[in-house]
Amino acid sequence: MRADCIGGSSINVNRAYTDSVSNSAPKGGTEVKSDSGAASTPVDAFQSSDLTVGDDGNVRFILSFSKDAKASDTTAFLKAQEKSGSTISNNLPLINGCSVDVKPENVDNMLKNLPVGTQIAIDRPLAFDNPTIMKSAEPGAAANGQSKVPADIADALIGIDEVWDMGYTGKGQTIAIIDSGIYPHPDLEGKITGWVDMQEGTLKPIDTYGHGTHVAGIAAGSGAKSAGVHKGVAPDANVVGVRISNVSEAIKGIQWVIENKDRLGIGVINMSLGDFAMRSYKDDPWAQAAEKAMEAGLVVCVAAGNDGPSERNISTPGIHPDIITVGALDDNGTLDRSDDKVADFSSRGPTNIDGINKPDLVAPGVDIYGPLAPEAGIDNESLPHIGKDYVAISGTSMATPMVAGVAACLKQANPNLTHKDVKEILVKSCDNYLDEPKYVQGAGLINAKKALELALTWDTSHDIEALAKNAPKNEAASSVEAKDAAPSDEGFLMA
Numbered sequence: 001m002r003a004d005c006i007g008g009s010s011i012n013v014n015r016a017y018t019d020s021v022s023n024s025a026p027k028g029g030t031e032v033k034s035d036s037g038a039a040s041t042p043v044d045a046f047q048s049s050d051l052t053v054g055d056d057g058n059v060r061f062i063l064s065f066s067k068d069a070k071a072s073d074t075t076a077f078l079k080a081q082e083k084s085g086s087t088i089s090n091n092l093p094l095i096n097g098c099s100v101d102v103k104p105e106n107v108d109n110m111l112k113n114l115p116v117g118t119q120i121a122i123d124r125p126l127a128f129d130n131p132t133i134m135k136s137a138e139p140g141a142a143a144n145g146q147s148k149v150p151a152d153i154a155d156a157l158i159g160i161d162e163v164w165d166m167g168y169t170g171k172g173q174t175i176a177i178i179d180s181g182i183y184p185h186p187d188l189e190g191k192i193t194g195w196v197d198m199q200e201g202t203l204k205p206i207d208t209y210g211h212g213t214h215v216a217g218i219a220a221g222s223g224a225k226s227a228g229v230h231k232g233v234a235p236d237a238n239v240v241g242v243r244i245s246n247v248s249e250a251i252k253g254i255q256w257v258i259e260n261k262d263r264l265g266i267g268v269i270n271m272s273l274g275d276f277a278m279r280s281y282k283d284d285p286w287a288q289a290a291e292k293a294m295e296a297g298l299v300v301c302v303a304a305g306n307d308g309p310s311e312r313n314i315s316t317p318g319i320h321p322d323i324i325t326v327g328a329l330d331d332n333g334t335l336d337r338s339d340d341k342v343a344d345f346s347s348r349g350p351t352n353i354d355g356i357n358k359p360d361l362v363a364p365g366v367d368i369y370g371p372l373a374p375e376a377g378i379d380n381e382s383l384p385h386i387g388k389d390y391v392a393i394s395g396t397s398m399a400t401p402m403v404a405g406v407a408a409c410l411k412q413a414n415p416n417l418t419h420k421d422v423k424e425i426l427v428k429s430c431d432n433y434l435d436e437p438k439y440v441q442g443a444g445l446i447n448a449k450k451a452l453e454l455a456l457t458w459d460t461s462h463d464i465e466a467l468a469k470n471a472p473k474n475e476a477a478s479s480v481e482a483k484d485a486a487p488s489d490e491g492f493l494m495a
Contacts, residue, residue: 053104054125060089061110062248064097064285066117073115081110090248094255094292095285099123099248119283124275125246126180152229154364157331157340158402159449160233163409168452170234170408175219175268176257176298177401178250179212181205182241183373186389187221187231188213194240194264196256198249205241210376212241214393215272217371219401220408225389230369233405233448234412240264247275251289258296267411268299270404272397274315280353281320290317294419299411301326301404303396304359305347311439312350314358319351324407324423325358328365328399329434329445337433342440346396349439360423361430361442365399367392406448413452416460425454 051059065074078088078098084106090099097119102110114120155161163169174193182192182205195205207213216232216239223231240260242253250271257266274286281287293300304327305315318325328346332339343366349358372379372391384392407422417425429451432444 051104051107051122052124056101057103058087058101059104059107060099060101060123060246060248062092062095062097062099062121062123062251062285063114064092064095064119064288065115067096069115069117077113077115080113081106084109086110090252092248092251092255092285092289094258094289095251097285119279119285121247121278121285123246123248126244126273153331153333153335154368154402155233156335157329157337157364158233158406158446160402160406160409162449163406163452164235166452168409168413170220170237170405170412172236172265173234173267173408173411174238174240174265175216175234175270175401175404175408176240176242176261176266177212177216177219178242178244178253178257178269178271179215179273180209180245181207181212181243182216182239183207183210183213183371183376185213185217185221185371185373186224187217187226187371188239189222189224191220191222191238192241193238194260194266195243196241196253197243198253198256199243199245202243206243207241207373208375208377210373210378210391211272211397212243213373213376214370214378214391215270215397215401216241218368218398219270219405221371225371226386230386230390233402234408237405237408238265240266247286251286254289254293257298258293261296261298266298268301268404268407269293270301270401271317272303272395272400274303274305274318277314277316277319277352281316281351281356284316284319287317287320287323290320290323294322297418299404299407299417299419299422300324301400301407303400304328306345306395306397307347308342309344309346309348311348312352313347314349314351315347318347318358319354319356321354321356322420322423323360324403324419324426325360325442326396326400326403327359327362327440327442328394328396329362330366331364333367340434340445342434342436343394343396345394346399346440357439357442359442360427361403361444361446362434363399363402363446365396366394368394368398370398403446406446406451409448410451410455414455414458414460417455417458418460421458421460422455425451425458429454 087101088098089101092098192205219232220234220237220239221232222235244250244253290300301324302318304318304325307313328343330341330343369390369392427443429447430444431447434441
């Protein structure tokens with residue numbers, strides 16, 4: 001998924017993105033330029049940034065208060081903002097912050113009065129355009145004289161079919177899909193075991209855009225509508241849908257997953273989306289929220305982004321050094337590895353601010369078939385289809401759920417694996433055969449069979465001790481109320 005930034009400088013005027021998609025201001029939005037006086041504000045150079053005003057007439061920001069900030073100061077600041085007409089739209093205790101909707105004429109005043117140490121970012125809405133069209137992948141046809149269809153090629157390249165043969169299909173595992181939603185496609189029937197809609201509060205799974213449905217199917221679809229041909233990497237895993245429409249909802253969604261992981265059995269998070277990185281991961285609200293998820297024992301897989309082939313454009317939260325950041329391989333529709341390359345669109349490292357080598361690895365991401373939601377906004381008649389049930393799309397969004405699915409299979413094989421274990425296993429077991437630097441391909445192409453072999457013998461005794469010692473206390477941030485951190489349990493659809 002992809003959305004665009006307007007302006008930007010050291011204050012992180014961000015460009016949210018959704019894979020295979022790009023466009024500018026939200027529909028109906030208008031542009032306004034802040035003329036703030038600058039030097040007196042707690043953040044630098046914001047006065048020259050172009051801000052997008054939404055349909056409600058507001059500019060939405062994400063604020064993350066310093067851990068050293070006094071609760072009385074932040075409370076007084078927020079009350080003053082509300083008095084001036086601003087609205088606290090989402091409380092985000094996971095990052096000790098909130099999102100706030102500000103009238104354009106009040107932006108300067110807000111900036112001048114921010115508590116010392118506050119991090120600020122634009123809360124950009126996710127916006128969509130047509131998917132990137134790479135090439136025609138005809139379903140069921142041989143690729144360059146081979147007997148394999150496109151789905152078989154991706155499966156064979158990563159070795160997942162051999163993992164299935166060994167009895168590991170993700171059974172008993174659950175993957176949280178933080179995305180545009182999930183439509184209950186036949187391939188996902190009985191597999192959506194939890195649901196929350198951060199965007200509109202719907203009580204049943206929906207996906208008007210179709211991106212999240214496609215991603216969920218790649219990760220864990222049963223392949224029911226294709227007699228198992230187009231099934232997911234972890235076909236016996238379940239999924240939990242977390243529907244979002246902007247960055248603050250993504251952060252809120254991560255918090256919801258952390259709070260509900262034990263009840264719903266969630267072990268893996270997939271985020272095939274991100275935001276243009278304008279600051280260190282240490283100061284980036286989305287990256288910091290993802291860090292909390294890893295600390296809570298969740299395996300976190302994130303798309304690198306679709307801004308290649310230029311360098312230094314890895315998206316957040318994939319800029320975090322510990323996250324599993326996934327790039328896209330172009331297999332050219334063949335099993336012959338000599339024609340493989342990192343897809344031109346796949347974002348390259350190092351990370352923009354911290355200079356960290358990313359992505360961590362790559363997985364097939366060109367012309368990947370997945371379930372098609374009815375009347376999905378992502379659909380395009382130029383894309384390869386199988387009837388009305390499947391569509392082939394390209395992007396790091398498609399590569400990421402392959403890795404999340406493998407992670408689910410590894411967790412099935414060795415339930416005590418931590419995020420750190422899974423990442424180390426995946427990186428150590430990659431096939432490094434591409435003539436590309438590390439900041440382009442990471443450790444190489446994911447190898448599911450080699451990863452499984454490592455996982456089965458991996459010593460997790462030290463991890464169990466560390467988890468017991470460092471278990472998160474899940475304390476709400478003192479300066480922001482946590483009462484609106486997540487919807488009630490009525491937001492779930494339990495299978």
